[in-house]
């Protein structure tokens with residue numbers, strides 16, 4: 001009988017609930033847990049376990065140390081005579097600590113995993129029978145698992161399935177060179193943890209003793225920190241957080257690495273501590289958290305398995321994740337954010353009659369800088385006469401896609417130079433990515449992306465990012481992408497958006513609005529885009545709007561949305577270049593604070609050189625002043641829109657004649673618009 005748990009309002013124990021609480025998903029998980037955590041195995045799981053040649057087991061030895069182990073046998077060695085019972089016609093591999101934890105009444109965790117189909121299901125139970133030929137468990141909990149991060153592998157037998165004798169057994173108290181090498185190339189591991197029973201027995205009633213879980217990623221996803229410690233990223237999974245929940249209550253853990261080529265096992269026990277954040281994690285693609293494992297002891301069982309596996313393919317989810325080496329390289333390049341770095345143009349693609357994409361790869365040996373979808377890159381190119389041209393361009397791709405793609409309209413001096421003079425193999429220079437026009441892919445509120453003309457570029461980045469993150473997290477933020485163009489031949493990314501629309505699996509609605517109907521794709525609307533048309537395209541909902549396009553278009557749309565009652569906070573707009581927007585703040589508008597008066601004279605110290613000079617209003621902005629003193633601070637728009645010139649102010653005060661579209665962070669100034677302020681700005685120090 002397939003019985004959902006019914007004994008608790010919340011089927012998760014205190015440790016799991018603490019994690020859910022921390023991540024703000026407690027309410028959601030109660031309902032989900034009640035639906036999918038069962039007290040008996042569904043028929044499908046019973047048959048699945050019966051066809052497996054191996055299963056993972058999590059146990060706890062007599063000293064309370066968890067271990068992750070493998071049980072092996074010809075398919076059929078596991079039998080499910082009913083929904084509440086599993087019979088294992090095999091014994092632990094000789095030398096495996098599972099033998100110690102296998103006793104009548106012992107609570108064990110099991111994971112059935114089929115690498116060639118990426119199916120996996122878990123089951124927990126307690127031992128009800130044990131003899132020389134095997135053991136049986138009564139099922140306490142049964143949970144289906146997702147296929148994420150499982151690399152495709154095909155298995156073969158290399159000897160009799162009953163021959164489980166390792167060809168060598170070595171006790172370890174630390175990670176020797178061989179163990180470290182296996183861990184460094186591993187793309188898969190298994191972790192066993194155990195939540196202790198609460199004094200009132202509540203956690204026993206949830207039916208789980210030890211748990212065993214799978215973790216996968218790209219080789220290099222486990223970082224060796226020293227000969228007793230390694231760090232493992234935690235990617236988005238099923239949100240149950242059974243492993244991390246157990247660790248909240250009991251830091252002891254066991255970790256198993258399988259050498260799929262040799263059949264060696266490396267099984268370790270020790271403690272694990274959850275790492276909830278930090279710069280190291282931020283730079284790791286896909287890592288939400290991590291756990292750091294400290295080895296206390298372990299075993300290497302050589303050629304213990306009569307099975308071998310041939311690698312077939314990467315899990316599509318694993319390919320969206322990084323490695324620690326990449327994370328370190330990204331952190332390194334973050335330090336170069338204010339440096340003009342060379343990028344080689346690796347490919348040029350025409351996206352429309354006037355928009356051309358330039359694919360870039362770093363030409364200085366450093367990594368691609370991390371960025372958020374929607375951010376832009378300040379670019380500079382040198383003309384044949386040696387003149388430096390500056391401009392800022394949006395990165396038109398998702399951060400997890402590798403490389404950098406700038407999609408540029410032939411318009412103005414810099415863009416025309418790029419179109420006409422820069423070819424594949426050429427080099428341009430860029431500062432680190434920046435920009436505050438970004439999107440949160442994790443929100444559930446529908447996002448309406450409206451891009452007109454070349455204003456489609458950030459929308460392409462947003463849509464690619466939201467769809468990719470939706471695939472990674474198995475829940476996609478609903479999107480309406482409205483592309484406005486004058487004509488079909490001026491509409492960029494037509495095929496790409498169509499493909500993305502299909503990949504989004506219903507979560508994205510693509511609408512095309514063209515002023516001229518010739519060659520328009522099926523379903524395109526006749527422009528211009530009006531508010532009445534917008535109302536027909538969008539269902540009634542609490543949307544968040546993202547706008548990018550020519551200034552007049554943006555302002556009219558913004559004003560119209562505000563008149564319809566859409567809050568200012570729900571309208572995001574790309575604000576660099578001439579497309580700056582005049583906003584009407586929500587609520588009773590506070591009277592704008594008048595800018596502080598400028599100083600009549602100030603001493604400006606440049607921190608890096610230690611030089612100081614006298615500034616007076618005739619010197620203009622601090623950018624002009626610094627340039628006049630022979631310095632070359634980075635800049636792009638010179639109008640307070642792009643953030644390229646943001647510089648740390650370590651002493652004194654500055655003021656701006658007008659509020660800037662870019663909001664400098666605390667302790668930062670926008671050199672292109674700032675001047676020393678009266679009453680505190682007479683002595684200022686800039687990190688230049």
Ligand code: FES
Nearest residue numbers: 636638643645672
């Ligand atoms: S150069 Fe763009 S904000 Fe200063």
